[in-house]
Amino acid sequence: MPSPPAPDERARDLLELVLERNPFQRARAGAQGLGSRPQLADLRPLEKRDLVLDQQRNPPFGTNLTHPLERYIQLHQTSGTTGPPLRVLDTAEDWAWWRALFADTLSVTGVRPGDRVAMAFSFGPHVQFWAAKEGLHEVGAMAIPLGGMTSAQRLRTIADVGATALMCTPTYALRLLAVATEERLEHALESIERVICTGEPGASLPRVRSRIEEGFGGRCYDHAGLTEAGPFGYPCPEGGGMHVYDDEFACEILDELRPVAPGERGELVITPLRRTGFPVLRYRTGDVVVRTDERCPAGHAGRWLPGGIVGRTDDMVVIRGMNVYPSAIEEAVRGIRGAGEFRITFYSERRGMDEIKLEVELPAGPEARELQELMRQQLGLRVRVVPVAAGLLPRQEGKARRVVDERAAK
Numbered sequence: 001m002p003s004p005p006a007p008d009e010r011a012r013d014l015l016e017l018v019l020e021r022n023p024f025q026r027a028r029a030g031a032q033g034l035g036s037r038p039q040l041a042d043l044r045p046l047e048k049r050d051l052v053l054d055q056q057r058n059p060p061f062g063t064n065l066t067h068p069l070e071r072y073i074q075l076h077q078t079s080g081t082t083g084p085p086l087r088v089l090d091t092a093e094d095w096a097w098w099r100a101l102f103a104d105t106l107s108v109t110g111v112r113p114g115d116r117v118a119m120a121f122s123f124g125p126h127v128q129f130w131a132a133k134e135g136l137h138e139v140g141a142m143a144i145p146l147g148g149m150t151s152a153q154r155l156r157t158i159a160d161v162g163a164t165a166l167m168c169t170p171t172y173a174l175r176l177l178a179v180a181t182e183e184r185l186e187h188a189l190e191s192i193e194r195v196i197c198t199g200e201p202g203a204s205l206p207r208v209r210s211r212i213e214e215g216f217g218g219r220c221y222d223h224a225g226l227t228e229a230g231p232f233g234y235p236c237p238e239g240g241g242m243h244v245y246d247d248e249f250a251c252e253i254l255d256e257l258r259p260v261a262p263g264e265r266g267e268l269v270i271t272p273l274r275r276t277g278f279p280v281l282r283y284r285t286g287d288v289v290v291r292t293d294e295r296c297p298a299g300h301a302g303r304w305l306p307g308g309i310v311g312r313t314d315d316m317v318v319i320r321g322m323n324v325y326p327s328a329i330e331e332a333v334r335g336i337r338g339a340g341e342f343r344i345t346f347y348s349e350r351r352g353m354d355e356i357k358l359e360v361e362l363p364a365g366p367e368a369r370e371l372q373e374l375m376r377q378q379l380g381l382r383v384r385v386v387p388v389a390a391g392l393l394p395r396q397e398g399k400a401r402r403v404v405d406e407r408a409a410k
């Protein structure tokens with residue numbers, strides 16, 4: 001059985017509370033045949049589909065509720081990119097916890113009172129907008145919602161109010177740069193000093209980040225969180241990558257549910273220790289990270305994830321026995337000057353071999369060959385690069401969908 005970090009008092013308190021009052025958690029522990037005083041490490045890691053299934057059987061909120069329903073004040077819904085959406089409820093205490101952690105993350109990126117922070121998210125059921133707004137208010141910065149606007153309207157609003165920071169997905173940051181060029185609105189971004197990204201691995205990829213930094217003329221930061229688990233990752237401005245809030249989350253990095261060795265990749269599995277209303281114990285985030293036992297180059301105390309989130313377990317595809325992450329292909333594409341939008345297709349050729357096709361907007365020239373060579377050398381992948389003219393591939397906003405899987409047997 002894998003063992004998470006030494007169970008501290010918070011983990012014990014959490015476990016005691018939820019096993020006493022939370023029907024979902026009690027039933028899980030019971031089904032595993034655990035005694036009256038199990039340790040965190042005894043529990044089977046929790047997956048999103050377990051929570052979704054419970055909610056489908058017990059609509060509308062499921063049974064993962066530690067407190068009476070009237071204690072809950074806020075509902076969010078997961079984006080459902082990997083299955084049916086999940087409803088997650090927060091109590092006032094849990095929502096205050098989100099607010100404090102989010103404010104801390106914003107402070108780490110340098111957001112201060114007086115900053116004007118534009119949020120390029122829709123005002124929908126997803127947690128990102130709401131948590132960002134709370135965090136900004138806690139910091140004392142101005143929250144500027146950009147929901148329900150076209151990209152050109154967003155650019156004009158940013159210019160009109162002189163926004164100093166922008167929050168969005170890395171894909172959208174790149175999209176906004178492209179629209180600024182198309183609409184001759186490059187000047188609109190002059191006031192932006194920092195771009196704070198989340199929602200995709202992109203902003204942790206060095207070449208994506210440097211593209212954003214060059215385009216905006218400011219710093220780009222990455223942070224991470226999940227509706228189900230809270231805002232667990234904040235950027236390391238000096239050392240790069242990300243830190244996890246160690247005091248707030250018990251954290252494990254597992255592969256096939258076993259701890260990985262230092263230097264290896266694994267799935268981040270976390271337990272928020274103080275969010276009691278909708279607890280997730282040993283939650284499989286689906287985020288792929290690299291384990292290190294070293295401190296970050298700046299010497300910060302918290303657990304360091306070099307390279308931040310390097311991929312998603314649900315994005316990973318096995319091609320000819322190799323684990324392929326679309327984020328690694330994106331990193332290669334962004335290293336090619338003049339490369340625009342791209343699309344990755346996994347397919348089976350006639351003899352049944354799985355292959356990778358990469359359509360990418362490229363200028364006419366040696367770039368396609370250069371890209372093919374880069375992927376062969378850096379990723380050990382044979383990729384068929386198909387250059388296409390600019391503007392042919394679908395534009396991406398929000399969380400990008402650039403992968404098509406047409407393989408015969410998946």
Ligand SMILES: [Zn+2]
Binds near residue numbers: 237297
């Ligand atoms: Zn650090």
